[in-house]
Every structure is written in structure tokens, then in C-alpha cells.
Amino acid sequence: MADTRGVFGLKIARILKGRGEWIPLDQVWHSSSPGGSGPATRFTDGAGPSPNTGYFGGGFPGPVSSMDKTTYASDTTAAVPGAALSVARRYIGATGNSTHGYFGGGSPGPFNYISTMDKVTYASDTTAAVPGAALSSARSRVAATGNSTVGYFGGGSGAVSTMDKVTYASDTTAAVPGAN
Numbered sequence: 001m002a003d004t005r006g007v008f009g010l011k012i013a014r015i016l017k018g019r020g021e022w023i024p025l026d027q028v029w030h031s032s033s034p035g036g037s038g039p040a041t042r043f044t045d046g047a048g049p050s051p052n053t054g055y056f057g058g059g060f061p062g063p064v065s066s067m068d069k070t071t072y073a074s075d076t077t078a079a080v081p082g083a084a085l086s087v088a089r090r091y092i093g094a095t096g097n098s099t100h101g102y103f104g105g106g107s108p109g110p111f112n113y114i115s116t117m118d119k120v121t122y123a124s125d126t127t128a129a130v131p132g133a134a135l136s137s138a139r140s141r142v143a144a145t146g147n148s149t150v151g152y153f154g155g156g157s158g159a160v161s162t163m164d165k166v167t168y169a170s171d172t173t174a175a176v177p178g179a180n
Helices: 010-019
Strands: 053-057 067-071 076-079 093-096 100-104 117-121 126-129 143-146 150-154 163-167 172-175
Touching: 053 093, 053 117, 093 150, 100 143, 100 163
Parallel strands: 093 143
Antiparallel strands: 053 067, 067 076, 093 100, 100 117, 117 126, 143 150, 150 163, 163 172
8 A cells, every 4th residue: 555644646645536546534543532432533643532621821912911711612702810921921832742731941021032932731721831842942932743752843043953752741842953
């Protein structure tokens, strides 16, 4: 069977599907859904049902420390006072899994950058700074991505190429030079 999970054109997809070499929809994701039957769960890597909320912290103009929670089912957003960031800031990056979110870096003022990492616990709607998970260097305007076990915070103001990896299980962060 051809590996059809990479980059492809529509013409190639049509040809492979016609030959029966296209990956079936229920085999697209890497893990099965909770309970072990049916198609895989797209967003949670098998860690549970798809999340039903999203969190937004900090912002511009500002800096601000507020945390907002959007409920997908009702298309509503509300401030979550107990989940405020530990330091008011703007230009932060964020990633997370199905149980926690991580908000890192940012700028509390003009030309003033921080490495602070805050952890949001979804079950309790609370946020706390995690000193062992601080970014390896102070910076703002970072981008972030992740999966169910780790998150990556990369780049930043001033053409920074640093890539940091936060391991959710241990709440630790380390620079990953090979990923710069």
C-alpha cells in the first residue's frame, strides 16, 4: 500500500484511490478513539474525547493577564478570573493537550521580554506559573504547537531561532538546538 499520508496532489489522490491504494478515513489518525472502537479521535491522540473548550490568555493592547474560555457547543466566550496569567503580557505563544494548556513567553512592556511559562488546568480553570518550564530565553512573539505529550515554542522577537520543548508530564522545558 502506498504511503498517502504525506504531501500529495489531487490528481495523485484520485489515481491512488482508483487503485485501492488510498488510506481509508478510519486509518488516517494515529490512535483509536476512547473505548477502542470506531474511527480515531483527531485532536486528542487517544487521551479522551475531543476538547469542548478553548482558552485565550493575555493580549494586546495591554499587557493583560486575563484568560478567556470559549465553549464550542454554545459559541460563547467568558472571562475566567481564576485562570488569569501569573504576569500580564502580550505576544505570547500557547499549546496544550486535553487536560492542560501552556502559555509561554511574552512582553509585559515595550522591549521587555520574559520567559515565564504558565500552566492552565482545564478541570479547575486555574493557572499557575511553572518555574521549571520557563522558556530557555526571554522572548515574545513566539509560535507554539504540540501533541498530547509535548509542546514546542519557537522563534520570537528579534529574529530568534530558538526552539524549546516543554514536556507536559514533568512540567520541564529545554532548548532543542537541532530543531532551531
